[in-house]
Amino acid sequence: MSRFAIPLGMFVVLIGFLAVGLAHDPREVPSPLINKPAPVFQLAQLHEPTKTFSAQEMRGKVWLLNVWASWCVSCREEHPVLIELARSGALPVYGLNYKDQREDALAWLNEFGNPYVLSSRDTDGRVGIDYGVYGVPETYLIDREGIIRFKQIGPVTPDVLRNTILPLSKELSK
Amino acid sequence: MKRVAVSSLLLCSLFFSVVAQQARPVADDPELEKRVLNLSKELRCLVCQNETLADSRADLAVDLRNEVREQMKAGKSDKEIIAFLTARYGDFVLYRPPVRPTTYLLWFGPFALLVAGLAVLYRYVKTRRTLISEQPLSPDERRRAEEILKVEPEKETA
Numbered sequence: 259m260s261r262f263a264i265p266l267g268m269f270v271v272l273i274g275f276l277a278v279g280l281a282h283d284p285r286e287v288p289s290p291l292i293n294k295p296a297p298v299f300q301l302a303q304l305h306e307p308t309k310t311f312s313a314q315e316m317r318g319k320v321w322l323l324n325v326w327a328s329w330c331v332s333c334r335e336e337h338p339v340l341i342e343l344a345r346s347g348a349l350p351v352y353g354l355n356y357k358d359q360r361e362d363a364l365a366w367l368n369e370f371g372n373p374y375v376l377s378s379r380d381t382d383g384r385v386g387i388d389y390g391v392y393g394v395p396e397t398y399l400i401d402r403e404g405i406i407r408f409k410q411i412g413p414v415t416p417d418v419l420r421n422t423i424l425p426l427s428k429e430l431s432k
Numbered sequence: 433m434k435r436v437a438v439s440s441l442l443l444c445s446l447f448f449s450v451v452a453q454q455a456r457p458v459a460d461d462p463e464l465e466k467r468v469l470n471l472s473k474e475l476r477c478l479v480c481q482n483e484t485l486a487d488s489r490a491d492l493a494v495d496l497r498n499e500v501r502e503q504m505k506a507g508k509s510d511k512e513i514i515a516f517l518t519a520r521y522g523d524f525v526l527y528r529p530p531v532r533p534t535t536y537l538l539w540f541g542p543f544a545l546l547v548a549g550l551a552v553l554y555r556y557v558k559t560r561r562t563l564i565s566e567q568p569l570s571p572d573e574r575r576r577a578e579e580i581l582k583v584e585p586e587k588e589t590a
Binding site: 284285287288289290291357382383386387388389390392393 | 479491522523
């Protein structure tokens with residue numbers, strides 16, 4: 259019996275490693291920006307190009323920064339979730355319109371609805387680089403002191419919103 | 433026929449204009465371009481993760497190469513640029529992960545496995561050897577073995 263115990267044990271360990279590897283999403287790279295100050299930026303607003311928006315204006319508030327683009331397919335998937343969140347008023351959502359054309363972005367919001375308090379335009383992707391954006395959509399939960407507390411890579415799902423973002427934002431708002 | 437000629441000419445001109453656009457930055461400063469290329473080979477493209485920043489044609493890779501180029505123009509060292517990128521994208525952006533406690537398993541794991549394997553092999557061989565040496569042939573067995581060995585070739589020739 260012990261003849262088989264060792265190979266069997268090794269097999270089980272191997273299966274364990276493979277199972278963990280399969281469940282692990284290689285696209286999700288842990289961000290070094292978690293618990294670090296959100297990079298400072300000042301960009302023109304999408305709807306009112308003469309006005310600017312700066313991340314520093316949001317000091318004292320817990321807010322969500324959502325990186326989106328009209329050319330981004332997964333953004334359509336998460337859009338209803340953001341609309342729902344905006345409707346509930348639980349957390350203000352600000353958009354960072356990433357490497358997009360102004361007309362396309364406006365048309366996109368007209369078609370699908372606008373969940374954002376406002377969107378600012380990162381036309382050349384520079385602010386995106388500062389935030390370590392590599393796959394739109396990405397979403398950052400930023401606290402009152404301007405510290406990034408959570409980052410969602412890929413679409414915000416109802417599950418992530420309910421189980422992670424909302425409880426965390428409630429805690430940060432205390 | 434004329435239409436085909438015109439459209440193929442258009443296609444060619446389109447192709448050449450694309451080539452010309454891609455080639456332009458290289459002509460600017462070959463020395464700088466070489467530095468950009470060398471550093472990009474050490475960096476991972478986060479969109480297509482098996483490619484270096486130098487090989488990738490993803491939009492983000494182009495942006496990041498431009499960022500690297502501009503920082504080099506501004507006089508930053510390779511080390512400073514790598515620090516800039518790892519602060520934003522993490523160690524994952526490096527093709528050669530740094531040696532630190534979280535990567536010890538990655539760097540030394542294979543050698544630990546090798547040493548463990550050698551130890552197991554050593555023990556196995558040692559126990560086998562003691563098993564064999566514990567049972568020497570008795571004189572009687574030796575005679576029989578010799579007889580068998582002598583008989584074998586005769587059998588074969590027969």
